[in-house]
Amino acid sequence: MFSHERIIIRRGPESGLPIVVAVHSTALGQALGGCRLAVYRDWRDGLADALRLSAAMTDKCALAGLPNGGGKTVVALDAPLDDSRKQAALHDVGTVIEELGGIYATGPDVGTGPDDMVTIGSRTRHVFCRPVAAGGSGDSSPGTATGTVAALRAVCADRFGSPEPAGRSFAVLGLGRVGGRVARLLAEAGAKLLVADVDRSKHALADELGATWVTPDEGLSAAVDVVVPAALGGVLTPDSVAALRCSAVAGPANNQLDSPATADLLQARGILWAPDYVVSAGGVVSATAVELHHETPEQVTARLDGIGNTLTNVFAAARRDNITPSAAAAAEAARRLSKAG
Numbered sequence: 001m002f003s004h005e006r007i008i009i010r011r012g013p014e015s016g017l018p019i020v021v022a023v024h025s026t027a028l029g030q031a032l033g034g035c036r037l038a039v040y041r042d043w044r045d046g047l048a049d050a051l052r053l054s055a056a057m058t059d060k061c062a063l064a065g066l067p068n069g070g071g072k073t074v075v076a077l078d079a080p081l082d083d084s085r086k087q088a089a090l091h092d093v094g095t096v097i098e099e100l101g102g103i104y105a106t107g108p109d110v111g112t113g114p115d116d117m118v119t120i121g122s123r124t125r126h127v128f129c130r131p132v133a134a135g136g137s138g139d140s141s142p143g144t145a146t147g148t149v150a151a152l153r154a155v156c157a158d159r160f161g162s163p164e165p166a167g168r169s170f171a172v173l174g175l176g177r178v179g180g181r182v183a184r185l186l187a188e189a190g191a192k193l194l195v196a197d198v199d200r201s202k203h204a205l206a207d208e209l210g211a212t213w214v215t216p217d218e219g220l221s222a223a224v225d226v227v228v229p230a231a232l233g234g235v236l237t238p239d240s241v242a243a244l245r246c247s248a249v250a251g252p253a254n255n256q257l258d259s260p261a262t263a264d265l266l267q268a269r270g271i272l273w274a275p276d277y278v279v280s281a282g283g284v285v286s287a288t289a290v291e292l293h294h295e296t297p298e299q300v301t302a303r304l305d306g307i308g309n310t311l312t313n314v315f316a317a318a319r320r321d322n323i324t325p326s327a328a329a330a331a332e333a334a335r336r337l338s339k340a341g
């Protein structure tokens with residue numbers, strides 16, 4: 001079904017590259033979504049990505065309780081860019097966003113970072129997550145990690161009757177900017193940790209936290225209370241779900257399910273899965289807090305803690321209606337959107 005409000009496809013005047021901006025919904029407010037610079041076989045694959053990811057942002061913002069909808073920018077490349085062409089592409093992105101008159105604002109995504117938002121911001125003020133030195137929110141990963149731990153507490157409460165991670169076992173897959181922080185917060189809370197990363201240099205963090213180092217495959221199928229995917233997407237497949245020995249899976253990694261039907265497989269095995277876009281919402285919450293929402297640190301903390309309450313409600317609705325948490329989260333997002341008209 002065609003559900004987008006606005007799609008702009010433009011040959012960038014400075015870069016000559018295809019600039020795609022998809023605005024999925026402004027029902028709750030200004031649409032938000034990162035700017036992706038990525039190589040595609042065909043620019044139309046970039047368009048498909050923009051359509052899919054902008055719709056996902058609508059649900060993410062709705063469930064995060066933000067007064068925002070979903071959008072996405074994709075610059076579809078046929079080869080990696082040198083610096084001057086990247087600058088030109090970012091200027092083109094800023095020009096298109098400015099023409100939209102404020103219905104959409106962008107931030108970092110694959111291929112762009114906070115510094116690139118300063119370049120886009122030279123053409124439009126509808127940009128977020130610039131570096132702190134430039135008046136922005138800076139790195140969003142601490143907020144993502146805090147929100148993830150709030151989500152893990154809700155998962156523990158649902159599964160084990162207490163939100164406390166102390167004494168519970170977690171396998172954290174990926175010790176990057178988010179996963180490393182989540183592992184540290186869990187260790188500080190007294191959790192037992194297994195950790196994995198393809199980067200052997202992360203072993204030092206495992207030692208510092210007193211965690212057991214395992215391979216990513218061992219971590220995924222470990223007999224722990226909760227598996228925490230914090231690296232790449234697509235880790236939950238029919239094969240990997242069949243091998244799981246945990247009670248729950250909840251982590252910040254985007255797009256964990258290889259297909260929507262895999263949520264049913266998790267349910268059939270009695271494994272609680274927390275929808276990733278709810279768990280990782282702390283990223284967009286903290287990325288937009290300063291520039292777009294002018295929120296105080298206390299307000300941001302309350303919003304990050306609220307991720308746990310949202311999940312608790314999603315789990316309760318799933319049980320009540322005998323559906324998966326994935327379906328319950330989608331239904332709640334749809335309800336919030338239709339309420340907003």
Ligand SMILES: NC(=O)c1ccc[n+]([C@@H]2O[C@H](COP(=O)([O-])OP(=O)(O)OC[C@H]3O[C@@H](n4cnc5c(N)ncnc54)[C@H](O)[C@@H]3O)[C@@H](O)[C@H]2O)c1
Nearest residue numbers: 140141144174176177178197198216231252253254280283
């Ligand atoms: N950074 C944010 O604010 C944010 C917000 C929302 C969602 N996310 C999602 O969270 C995940 C982690 O993001 P990040 O910012 O920490 O990324 P990152 O690049 O800093 O860290 C990823 C880590 O995973 C490791 N890794 C890669 N492949 C792996 C594998 N197969 N098994 C185990 N480890 C592997 C990498 O070596 C790296 O240490 C991503 O899926 C990202 O899309 C991040």
